[in-house]
Amino acid sequence: MSVYLRPDNLEEALDALRCRPLTVLAGGTDYFPGRVGRPLDDDLLDLTGIAALRGIADEGGYWRIGALTTWMDLVRADLPACFDGLKDAAREVGGVQIQNAGTLAGNLCNASPAADGAPNLAALEAEVELSAADGVRRLPVTDFLTGNRTTALESNEIVTAVLVPKLPGAAASAFLKLGARRYLVISIVMIGIVLVPDGGTVGNARIAVGACSPVTRRLPALEAALNGRPLDAALGEAVSAETVETVLTPIDDVRGSAGFRMDATLTMLRRGLSDMGRRIGAGA
DSSP states (O other), rough: OOOOOOOHHHHHHHHHHHSOOOOEESSSSTTEEEETTTTTOOOOOEEEGGGGSSSEEEEESEEEEEOBBBBBHHHHHHOGGGHHHHHHHHHTTSSHHHHHHHHHHHHHHHTTHHHHTTHHHTTTTTTEEETTTTTEEEHHHHHHHHETTTTSTTOEEEEEEEEEEETTTTOOEEEEEESSSSSSOOSSSSEEEEEEEETTTTEEEEEEESSSSSSOOOOOOHHHHHHTBSSGGGGGGOOOHHHTTTTTTOOOOOTTTTTHHHHHHHHHHHHHHHHHHHHHHHHH
């Protein structure tokens, strides 16, 4: 390792990044395991000393999740029901030790197609705040993720927050994950669902699928088919191959074939939506 920097404020971090290329670390839960048995010869910028980047704040029209907010911070936070799916995803990220160190922002920057946080953040229509020494910009999560292990992050930028627009209090969410075993597993299929009720019907449906394309994908045709439908156990009947297959591009790999992934996605969507329709409808 040539250079190791651990500033205690954002301005110093951004100045350092402007001067030279650096590998930025938040939790480091992906970086360090990927280098076991190899010398750490990267120039590192460790953000963990910047206390201002950690925590969840109510900013009026949206929730601000600081870049150093850990999965366990999210799980323990007092947040509305639209975050329940994201919290369920947080509980699936490794073991407790990883959840105490790994961050939501780091999970997005890592940009794995199977990143557990991406589907629900996409369904929540979250934005990523990107800061550089010369200014700040925002991108939707779905635009920030550009491919397998690639993002729209520029070399002089740091992700400083994830911003989640507020939804009506009745909004509900869910996270569904299929893996080869129950815990500590890379996803075969992931689904994030957010439903905003309008009386006894679906007022606004948002569905995102991960691990079935290079990036998490929203399903606009399925969302349109769900809007206006009654919130009951029949909600899953809106799912058809046509509303899914034109969007997703699953691959064959050691965890499952493309065909299996597609079949599993359809089954999980039907079950997840039927369960949510039954649950929300019963409380309407």
